[in-house]
Amino acid sequence: MTRLVVGPFNRVEGDLEVTLDVADGVVAAARVSAPMFRGFERILVGRPPGDALAIVPRICGICSVSQSMAAVAALRAVAGVVPPPNGALAADLSHAAENIADHLTHFYLFFMPDFCRDEYASEPWFDDVAARFKAIEGSAAGELLPARAQLLHVLGIIAGKWPHSLAFRSGGTTRGLDLGETMRLIAAVAQLRGFLERVLFAAPLEEVAALSDRAALDAFAEAPRTRNGDFALFLRLARDLRLDRLGRGTTGLMSYGAYRGAGEALFRGGLYDPTTGGTGEIAPERIAEDVTSTWLADGPVHPAEADTHPAVHKPEAYGWAKAPRLDGRPVEVGALARQVVDGAPLARALVADGGSNVAARVVARLFEVARVALAMETWARGLEIGRPFCIPDLPSPDGAAAGLVEAARGSLGHWVTIRNGETARYQIIAPTTWNFSPRDARGVPGPLEQALVGTPVGERGARAAAIQHVVRSFDPCMVCTAH
């Protein structure tokens, strides 16, 4: 048995260290560590409740709108505020723009460059893939970045800037958009479609959103019309490298449900068990956070009662992330979980063979991009000029509530307690806290720790690309993980 420490683990958001026990060239056990901690759950306490809306976006530079949306949902639940329809739609448009930007940034800048490593230099596809996706130098980034900047104009129009906006409030969004601004939104969404249909998919969004099984994906990967898109290129790589056998996850899949601004959620929430095909509802009171492996002091385990106090000298601990559990078990979250839970036939087909995997996570993310981009067109056209976007802020009443939303990377929850007009408690469970959870008191590893077991590293050890693929397939956000 050899112990390998992998780090700095880059092209993830924030700091990540992975420790691997390797036997006969295969990972036998993994420990995942979030090595950076800032203490937002302490910084938020004692402030006026509304100040959370200025503080929480700054937990994360890549999913700041998601953090805002979770805080808004929690404060809204405490106060019983309902935003006007325009404000709810504008917030969903903003959130969708961030989420799509994140999915694209992950695919083009974080995930694909690993196929350009020297390890693959003898592969027949290598020269083409390296020319397209080589870190910083590849041609794809040159096309992605201007398109991404255009997409983020949605945030410029609705929210002033990205990242870190104060436009998202319990009562809606802060700017009443006029006709011209609404048309600019529609134009930005149209330009997104143009990029996706020309560069990523080489196919209409409707065709991608209608993909429903693996045979359809295989055909998409090879058809002369679609094979020049980056999606098809990935599908062929995934097949060639058997990425569906890599990074297998067998935990349950969870989604809180996403995009409720138009009324019913665009993606419904719940649970899915990939080993049985069973579905279920989430009981939020059954969420707990274990700190056995965390450099934090013991205390109550439910986020509505928990606290966060550093304890750096715990012998068994190996990171700053808590270990969230639902009904005592780890669950995987993210675009794949969201699409599976929603019942998308393609996503269900991708996990039908026993659970999540590297290929399924990446395919689901891009599939979701197509579905959300289509929804954005509808939402942008649903804004009613001259109608309000926001109702006035009022001081928050005392109370406690949870805000459960879906960030790009999965389920994000904020639990807030307000007493005497101040935030008395604030707890956050981020998507990657679920996915990259450490071991709990019973020794049960988190989803990534489980998914890494069985990964072949051969003689390359810590440098093996397979490790990089498995870890990055989750699109980790480490700054959120320990916050």
Place this chain on the structure above:
Amino acid sequence: MRPSFDVLWLQAGGCGGCTMAMLDRSAGLFGELRSLGIQLLWHPSFSEQSGDEVRDIFEAVAAGRRPLDALVVEGAVLRGPQGTGLAQRVAGMGRTMLDLVQSLAPRANYCVAAGSCAAYGGVSAGLPDPVEATGLQFEKDTAGGLLGRDFRSRKGLPVVNIAGCAPHPGWIVETLTALAAGVLRADQLDGFGRPRFFADHLAHHGCSRNEFYEYKASAVATGERGCLMEHLGCKATQSVGDCNQRTWNGGGACTHAGYACIACTSPGFEDARGFTTTPKVAGIPVGLPLDMPKAWFIALAALSKSATPRRVRDNATADHVAVPPRRNAPGDGTAG
């Protein structure tokens, strides 16, 4: 070919948002840096190198074997808990970020703090400052920080503080360009180390609510079009930045979008209470423009309030233009 300007980027105790903001450049960041001769020796979000390949780069720079033009640090340096620096261990290296930054800073020709966390502590240092966060050369508004008041990088500059949470992508790229060109001198930084090309402006300059400010026609509730200073917490008249002149993400800005400037380029901005409410004494906002006698401001405000046109007054408390500017009638020979 001219030699490249090599940048090593570290993410300390922050959110990564400065990197994400930099990526918002409309022409495409990577091509732009390439055309400017700026090379990312290593960047945690973009580079291929991982693990031991990165450790080799750090060691070569720390030992002086690899020259470094600019060390850019994003995020506050975390000294806690209890002075251990253990709030941020550098993955795979068995050492703290506190230690790594200290070993690399003396080797760089220039040291750059990207964002208010690296500059002053920022939100990571928000009270009660759980992990003893500091900026590179300031701790909140006090000179010193991690590297000390007298620190100068190899080319003789103090830490260059690209303040902002997050900074405008242009502030970052233009600062790096100026350093690469060798034209950023100490007198082009203000007293808090901020490049004056953006810090000699106020966020207020170019604000789309300017007419409301002139007449002190104020928004009272969230979402209204009036000036945000009197009631809704806006600090743009006291905060540096050309935010409303260059605009963000294709034309946006905080005040344009309907919420207060929270002074994110200022040391200590994170410790405000009530970001969207203006603190007042006897009904008068506490934070008035810094370079104007208070009595004059109040007198002028009273005068301009009394002269406010109905259009401006009514629009100030509406969420859309309720009263348009008056026009001459078509065909009367006075187009306008």
